[in-house]
Amino acid sequence: VPSYRIGSIPGDGIGLEVISAAIEVVRKLSSTLKTFSIEFTDLPWGSDYWKKTGSYVPEDYLETYRKFDASLFGSVGAPDVPDHVSLWGLLLAIRSPLQLFANVRPVRTFPGTKSPLANPPPEGIDWVLVRENSEGEYSGHGGRSHVGQPWEVATEVAIFTRVGVVRILRFAFETAQSRPRKHLTVVSKSNSLRNGLVLWDEVAAEVARDFPDVTWDKTLVDAMTIRMVNNPHTIDTIVGTNLHMDILSDLAASLAGSIGIAASSNLDPTRKNPSMFEPVHGSAFDITGKGLANPLGAIWSAADMLTWLGEAPAADHLMECVKAVCRAGILTADLGGNAKTQDVVNAICEEIEHRGLG
């Protein structure tokens, strides 16, 4: 059977809790189905590592990282470290240097989960958000001069390259094309951002010509927040810039029930570098160490990792088990239930065991 080597980067806070949950579930899946084998190697990169060594990752981390077939990431960020230090030290030091340029964030309501929307689509929410993940507002360019002076100046430069914009829009059209409704919404802000986002809109129109079977529309990001709340049934696949989709993906996740379920794939569609899979949420200091974290975002991300590796049947099987557990009402507090992280993990493992080979 095929075997996979996964780099596990739990990071900080509830990252450790949800990644150990996801690994337990995937190991159970592998030992039950026996259609693939999988080995997780722990990479202890994170804020504790930084406190010991002064760096979030070892010097040769990219070389280490590249040896795996994929990675599973928890979250990074600690209450006593400035967030820009932790995020640029670890998470953003993987996404962009490795050119994991397509961040795919599916959003779905699960059985038993409730949308806070007054009029959710009758069949539930089923969206895919595609986030540009390597440039834009997260280019890292900019700086500060005259720090602390009244005449201080700080710049935060968003960089949009034609190559970068074309590849993410192509990827988004392909994603929309692969879905039943074949509809793409291109989010931008080309009214006020008259350079990068005008390029974005122009490229969208160019790329669209290669996808005659995909219908598409353009919506400004501010109006998109209204549309997500008031007209959720008009949405299928959404693509936008790094920052815009960061914000819209948290909104979308909570409209579908909770940030705790939201999954994401940081893909290198060229498959030169190992892709990274991570829940959308962060370290959640308020619930760290209490056993309250919803592990479903991490588990769904692990399922998406299996699909990416070529194990779609196993991934689908896992998601059916997850849905059965949700349907049975075994939900963490963020979803209105009273189950703890480990209760959810145990229930999913029992479901896998019970279904056997399906």
Ligand code: NAD
């Ligand atoms: P957060 O996602 O950590 O938490 C926001 C809220 O959602 C909190 O109330 C939290 O308890 C809740 N929540 C998040 N995940 C949950 C889960 N799995 N189950 C139940 N409830 C959950 O966002 P924040 O508070 O803005 O950030 C905290 C830290 O995490 C910061 O340092 C931030 O920079 C970092 N962060 C990291 C990532 C990442 O590594 N991918 C993502 C977002 C934030």
Ligand code: IPM
């Ligand atoms: C996310 C997170 C990160 C981002 C932060 C923590 C750097 O919010 O993955 O959504 O903005 O990309």
Ligand code: MN
């Ligand atoms: Mn975010």
